[in-house]
Amino acid sequence: MTTVQSRTTTTEAQAVRTGAQWIVDVLAEQGVTTVYGYPGGAIMPLYDALYDADVRHVLTRHEQGAALAAVGHARSTGQVGVCLATSGPGATNLVTGLADALLDSVPVVAITGQVASPLIGTDAFQEVDVLGLSLACTKHSYLVRDVRDLPRVLDEAFELARSGRPGPVLVDVAKDVQLAPVPADVLMARADANDHPTAQTRGASPAAYGLGLEVDEQDVAAARELIRMARRPVLYVGGGVVSADATAELRALARATGIPTTTTAKALGALERGAGLHLGMLGMHGNAAANLAVQQADLIVCVGARFDDRVTGNPATFAPGARVVHLDVDPAEVGKVRRADVRLIGDLRELLPRLTVETDIEPWRTRVGELARQHGWRYDHPGEGIYAPALLRELSERMPARTVVTTDVGQHQMWACQHVEVDHPRDFVTSGGLGTMGFGLPAAVGAQLARPGDTVVCISGDGSIMMNIQELATLRRYGLPVKILLLDNQRLGMVRQWQELFFEARYSETTLDDNPDFVAVAAAFGVAGRHISRRDEVAGGVAELLACPGAFLLHVSIDAQENLWPLVPPGASNSDMMGELP
Amino acid sequence: MSADRREDTTERQRGRPAAAGRGATEGISADRREDTTERQRGRPAAAGRGATTGTSRSPGTTHLEVVARVAPELIERLGRVLRHRGALVERLTFEACASEAVLHADVRCAAPVEVIVAQLERLPDVHSVRAS
Numbered sequence: 001m002t003t004v005q006s007r008t009t010t011t012e013a014q015a016v017r018t019g020a021q022w023i024v025d026v027l028a029e030q031g032v033t034t035v036y037g038y039p040g041g042a043i044m045p046l047y048d049a050l051y052d053a054d055v056r057h058v059l060t061r062h063e064q065g066a067a068l069a070a071v072g073h074a075r076s077t078g079q080v081g082v083c084l085a086t087s088g089p090g091a092t093n094l095v096t097g098l099a100d101a102l103l104d105s106v107p108v109v110a111i112t113g114q115v116a117s118p119l120i121g122t123d124a125f126q127e128v129d130v131l132g133l134s135l136a137c138t139k140h141s142y143l144v145r146d147v148r149d150l151p152r153v154l155d156e157a158f159e160l161a162r163s164g165r166p167g168p169v170l171v172d173v174a175k176d177v178q179l180a181p182v183p184a185d186v187l188m189a190r191a192d193a194n195d196h197p198t199a200q201t202r203g204a205s206p207a208a209y210g211l212g213l214e215v216d217e218q219d220v221a222a223a224r225e226l227i228r229m230a231r232r233p234v235l236y237v238g239g240g241v242v243s244a245d246a247t248a249e250l251r252a253l254a255r256a257t258g259i260p261t262t263t264t265a266k267a268l269g270a271l272e273r274g275a276g277l278h279l280g281m282l283g284m285h286g287n288a289a290a291n292l293a294v295q296q297a298d299l300i301v302c303v304g305a306r307f308d309d310r311v312t313g314n315p316a317t318f319a320p321g322a323r324v325v326h327l328d329v330d331p332a333e334v335g336k337v338r339r340a341d342v343r344l345i346g347d348l349r350e351l352l353p354r355l356t357v358e359t360d361i362e363p364w365r366t367r368v369g370e371l372a373r374q375h376g377w378r379y380d381h382p383g384e385g386i387y388a389p390a391l392l393r394e395l396s397e398r399m400p401a402r403t404v405v406t407t408d409v410g411q412h413q414m415w416a417c418q419h420v421e422v423d424h425p426r427d428f429v430t431s432g433g434l435g436t437m438g439f440g441l442p443a444a445v446g447a448q449l450a451r452p453g454d455t456v457v458c459i460s461g462d463g464s465i466m467m468n469i470q471e472l473a474t475l476r477r478y479g480l481p482v483k484i485l486l487l488d489n490q491r492l493g494m495v496r497q498w499q500e501l502f503f504e505a506r507y508s509e510t511t512l513d514d515n516p517d518f519v520a521v522a523a524a525f526g527v528a529g530r531h532i533s534r535r536d537e538v539a540g541g542v543a544e545l546l547a548c549p550g551a552f553l554l555h556v557s558i559d560a561q562e563n564l565w566p567l568v569p570p571g572a573s574n575s576d577m578m579g580e581l582p
Numbered sequence: 583m584s585a586d587r588r589e590d591t592t593e594r595q596r597g598r599p600a601a602a603g604r605g606a607t608e609g610i611s612a613d614r615r616e617d618t619t620e621r622q623r624g625r626p627a628a629a630g631r632g633a634t635t636g637t638s639r640s641p642g643t644t645h646l647e648v649v650a651r652v653a654p655e656l657i658e659r660l661g662r663v664l665r666h667r668g669a670l671v672e673r674l675t676f677e678a679c680a681s682e683a684v685l686h687a688d689v690r691c692a693a694p695v696e697v698i699v700a701q702l703e704r705l706p707d708v709h710s711v712r713a714s
Contacts, residue, residue: 135662140706208706332700
């Protein structure tokens with residue numbers, strides 16, 4: 001949990017500030033430099049306060065773009081992402097982005113304008129029950145109908161978003177509250193840090209805030225003993241490591257124990273490429289060696305992961321011979337899907353170093369090394385067309401260090417997870433839990449604004465890119481040099497593949513042979529582009545993409561029938577992978 | 583904060599939200615010991631508890647007591663978690679005072695009750711959850 005150190009002084013607090021101005025003050029106090037949003041009637045007072053504020057507002061072309069840009073900003077930096085929208089349709093358009101943040105534990109604060117308090121409940125113009133909408137897609141949410149509540153709610157919102165297991169928090173602020181002066185006594189009380197209630201003094205849920213998580217020493221000892229006694233252990237690493245900023249501790253544990261490692265999509269980059277026995281991603285489209293190692297393991301040390309169905313396949317057959325040590329900051333995740341033999345609830349940065357023990361696993365390391373060699377990726381492919389994995393490998397090898405890669409959702413996403421390697425987990429930003437098509441481009445907007453000195457590459461598909469293609473205008477408006485690698489098979493490729501495999505090749509509504517000319521579309525938005533379709537164009541195309549000083553779209557035609565392998569069929573065991581196993 | 587709540591918080595700080603079974607024995611007895619004190623403090627728990635425990639409960643149901651900070655949408659929040667996580671509410675009472683509210687529910691769970699309890703405990707407004 002981060003404690004805000006600089007409270008507004010009493011003198012400053014005594015100055016009259018409207019609710020809208022107070023929101024901007026708090027954004028600055030929280031260290032927020034950039035917010036993403038779209039104005040409208042019920043949030044006009046806040047936009048007026050932003051007009052000459054130091055906080056930068058980035059106008060996206062759709063509120064979903066704003067929410068996903070905030071997600072991209074947060075995930076590529078670890079900071080809280082902030083998005084704004086007006087009431088009614090503005091707020092409803094945020095919902096997908098907030099759900100994405102919830103499923104992937106991303107700290108986001110969304111501020112929405114609501115119709116004036118006297119109109120709430122009257123079905124006023126652009127009025128919808130935003131608080132009600134928010135219940136299923138946020139960590140927490142508030143409707144502020146009294147300006148006296150506003151300072152407390154905003155403080156809580158930021159504290160909640162970043163503490164414990166991070167997540168999105170929505171603050172819906174009635175228009176009259178934005179216009180009303182914040183009473184001086186409220187601000188003076190807040191300015192006195194001693195009078196300011198913290199989560200702890202409020203008696204709030206420790207699980208939500210990650211408060212006071214005291215680890216039982218006996219549990220630590222039990223975990224150490226399980227690791228020491230294991231002969232076939234695997235470290236199964238999830239996004240909790242990234243949220244906890246525990247990458248260094250994880251790497252140290254892997255080095256010290258020599259335990260083979262595998263990650264979820266969200267934790268890609270948590271282990272250095274080529275380090276130790278890192279097997280890459282596991283699960284439905286994971287590396288075969290990772291899946292086979294997990295299935296043969298006698299101990300799974302699950303670090304900040306949640307035994308998601310895309311990881312486990314049939315959970316009853318996942319790692320059937322393994323005991324489980326489960327580390328997480330969220331108690332609700334431990335034991336939810338897979339029973340844990342030892343549960344360690346707390347800060348991963350503190351827990352991981354305590355698990356370093358001497359291991360006796362050389363035969364297992366040899367066996368896993370053989371699996372890795374047997375099942376390494378292959379990039380030879382017949383024909384003159386472009387093989388997507390080979391193209392992505394080319395990109396991975398050529399892109400500069402600390403490049404941020406964002407993806408959309410579908411076959412291209414899983415190919416990117418398999419073949420693009422990064423050395424830092426905040427450099428790979430993909431929609432893991434919700435699987436949000438349309439994620440990649442706005443997330444790249446947020447990542448590029450948050451990390452202007454780094455290259456940002458958005459890997460997308462022809463289905464996904466059309467879901468938020470309007471954000472090309474945002475690239476142009478702010479001169480963002482985002483590189484878009486668009487893999488176009490004129491299909492909703494992942495669904496098409498499943499139709500082929502599981503629905504008797506009945507291709508219902510997955511053919512997109514009426515796609516627009518993407519290079520022409522990019523040009524219309526002022527973004528340069530090039531189309532390639534032959535294998536011998538790959539090197540030049542990738543080089544041009546990366547070398548372009550501004551935004552660039554590389555439109556790549558690939559085989560419509562190309563399938564993604566391996567594939568664990570739905571409901572099957574991870575031992576039963578389909579396809580052309582490498 | 584009542585001693586009752588302190589005990590509960592301590593349990594969660596140890597990372598044991600799955601203490602529903604434990605709550606069924608020690609938790610309830612501790613709760614009953616403090617019942618008089620809680621009434622004296624004006625906590626609304628007693629009325630709800632009496633309303634539920636005074637009526638026979640269906641076999642196979644679990645009784646949940648949730649103490650939370652008052653918010654207009656609190657019932658919705660709790661009800662949504664119960665529904666989404668697979669608990670069918672058979673009986674529910676709710677009482678709120680100025681700052682705190684208590685919900686009593688008899689639920690039939692498809693999922694293990696420990697999962698339901700842990701999910702309720704994640705709600706920021708929730709102070710404590712007991713299952714019996």
